[in-house]
Amino acid sequence: MSTSKLILTQEVTGLGSPGDVVEVKGGYARNYLIPSGFAMTWTRGAEAQVASLRAARQAREAASIEEAQAQKQRLESQPLRLTVRTGQAGRLFGSVSPADVAQAVESAGLGTIDRRSVEFPSAIRSTGTYQATVRLREDVSATLTVEVVAAR
Template sequence: MKLILTQEVTGLGAPGDVVEVKDGYGRNYLVPRGLATAWSKGGEKQVASIRKARQAREIATLEEAQKVRDSLEAKPVRLAVKAGQSGRLFGAVTPADVASAIESTNGSKVDRRKVELTGAIKNTGEYTVHVRLHPEVQAKVKLAVVAG
C-alpha cells in the first residue's frame, strides 16, 4: 500500500514522504490515526505543501540543532501537575505538556510532535524524555514531574 505521511512516524519517515507499507499497517493504524493519507496522483501537490510547511518548522542546520540540544540537556525541566497524596497524577503527562514546560524553562520552542515519551507518565518523579530536533540530533531532556 502506497501512502503519503502527514506526520512523522518513527522508523518510517517524515511528513510529506511517500512510503510503501503493508496493507494492514496502513489501513488499521496509519490512516485511522491521521498519520498518513492514501497516495494518488493528485496527492503530489499535497506532498509539496507538507514539505514546505515542515521546512518552515524545522531547525535548518545540524550545528543549530546541536546548540539547541546542548541548551535543552543543560537545564532540567520542571513540570507541576495535579497529583494525589501518594504521588499518582490525575491524568497523565502528554507530549504537549512537556513541550510547553520546555518552552517556559529554556525558552526553546519545541514542537509537541517531536517529543517522545517512552511510556505513560502517571506518577511524580524524574523521567528522561527524548526530543527529536533534527534527523541526526536527538536531545535527552531530564523532566521532573512534581505535584503542584
C-alpha cells in the same frame, strides 16, 4: 492483506521522512496516517509534489542542523520542572503528556518543540525524575530530564 502506497507529508518515527514513498497496511493508512495528516495517497500526479517536498527539505536541512544542535544543548543543559496536582503518595491525577512537556519547554524559554516529537519510555504517573526523548530532527535527538513535583 491489503497494502497502501503513501507519500509521507511529515516525519513518522520508524517509517520515514517527508517526501518518502512507503507501503503500509491498509488499516494503518486509512485509520491513522491519512486522517492525522502524516501522509497522502500516492498517485502519479503526486510525484511532482514529492519532488517539491524533497527540495524544500534539503533547503531547510542545511540551516536547521546547526539550529537543532543548539536546541539540543539548551534542552540537555538543565532539568525541566513540571508542577502537577497529586493525590496520596505522590500519585498524579492522570499522567504527564507530551503536550505538557512541550508547553513547559516553551514557558521555560528553551524554544518550541512539537508535542508529537516527545517520547516517554513509560507513562509518567507519579512524582520523581524521568527521561524523555525529543526528536528535533531525523538525526538529532535530545534526552530531556523531567522533574515532576507536587503542587503546593
